[in-house]
Amino acid sequence: VPPVMKDEQHKLSKRNGDASFQDLLAKGYLPEAVINYLALLGWSPETEQEIYTMDELIEHFDVKRISRSPAIFDIDKLTWMNGMYLRAMDLETYHETILPWLKPALKNPDLDTMEIAKILQPRIDKLSDIPEAVDFFNHLMDHALEMYRHKKMKSTPELALKALKEARSVIEGIDDADWTEETVHEKLLDLPKKMGLKNGQVLWPVRTAVTGKQFTPGGAIEIVNILGKEESLRRIDRGIARLEEALAGEDLSA
Known part of the structure; x- marks a missing residue:
């Protein structure tokens, strides 16, 4: 049986710090994904299928299809496969x-x-x-106000300030008893039409104001819904105040 390699010259070795099965689980990989990936190292099925259940592996495995060449452990491929397993769950x-x-x-x-x-x-x-x-x-992330300038979203700090003020009014106007993702979605998506703007010109500033991050799971609507009315307003107020102060002094580096 050929060895599993970390690269073309070196074998995988716990002594040299390479991850064990338990280490991979501790790093957030699923046991099923690790087993699936390991089964495909040095063995190739007859089809292009890559995601297998244990029963499928047992059914399709054939010792004759074990490669004679060493297999290189690719952590990126394992990470991709792990993501496929996570997304396939109900x-x-x-x-x-x-x-x-x-x-x-x-x-x-x-x-x-x-x-x-x-x-x-x-x-x-x-x-x-x-x-x-x-x-x-947990907390609004520190961020430069230049984040409000987004070429693809056609957003500028000046436009962002206007969008945040309007979004604040809309969010404040949602009754606590009516607070659902559907309501937040409806109210915030109505806003760009009323302002004569594209969706991104309103939703990008809102997402920036309530997260302070370039990349987040979910968009402005989902995040505002999860944060809730009070916390969303508090963060938007902070964004408005910072933009007003910066634009008054033309300093967006803060």
């Missing part, structure tokens, strides 16, 4: 799977973890990515 299973990683990462126990799971599932490839992906729920 939402309930996914939610239960990520809770041991998600709950310790959230400081506010009142946040709806199921709603957070919905926005994480299409975007997270391994469980250890979760803490960094959700850190903005």
